[in-house]
Amino acid sequence: MSVSSIVMSSHWGREVRHKYITQESKVLAVVFPGRNYSAERSLLDYASKLAREYGCDILLLEYGYQSARAELKREEIDIVTEECKAAVASLPDYEQLLFISKSMGSVIAGRVAAEMNLQQKTSHLYITPVADSMPLLRQSRGSIIYGGSDPTFTEEHAAGLSGQKNLRVYRIDDANHALEVGSVNESLAVLLVIINFYHEFFRDALTG
Helix, strand or coil: CCEEEECCCCCCCCCCEEEEEEEECEEEEEEEECCHHHECCCCHHHHHHHHHHHHCEEEEEEHHHHHCCCCCCCHHHHHHHHHHHHHCCCCCCEEEECCCEEECHHHHHHHHHCCCCCCCHHEEEEEECCCCHHHHHHCCEEEEEECCCCCCCHHHHHCCCCCCCCCCEEECCCCCCCCCCCCCCHHHHHHHHHHHHHHHHHHHHHHC
């Protein structure tokens, strides 16, 4: 296994360092963080660790505004998307892609797949997607995990995906946007359930 950094300039005047883990795989897992949720935080960290256990190469993206410790303006999502496309394009061609995204990252992941014509070989793991990603979710295949108490992705949004045969939708009762519930112990128990959903995603994507 080899670990390196892909260093690129960004619109925010700071270099970004995308962590690239290779183990001679034909499958690349790309991790798209949330607005304020980095790839090192638990939901994405465990997903990337599992990707490694399943033998995938991994690209952990860093957004330019995160590197610069700046606030993201809504209109700058286009810039983040273009910079993520450049990072993916800089890598060798892979037979299969797994896009793992959290929150706002669901919009970026969906756009990268669509705008780079990668949908046919991409499976998505959408973790607490946002409402803006709905049109992109309908074009995707993979899994969605959302919290029953998350105001950014509601039961109404989930119902709007009921006819999508290529999507598995998992609801975590009473969980918030971080997929946490009342107490620490309860949240840890929920995390184990979520990791089992991750396993299902990887098994489906890699053997389907």
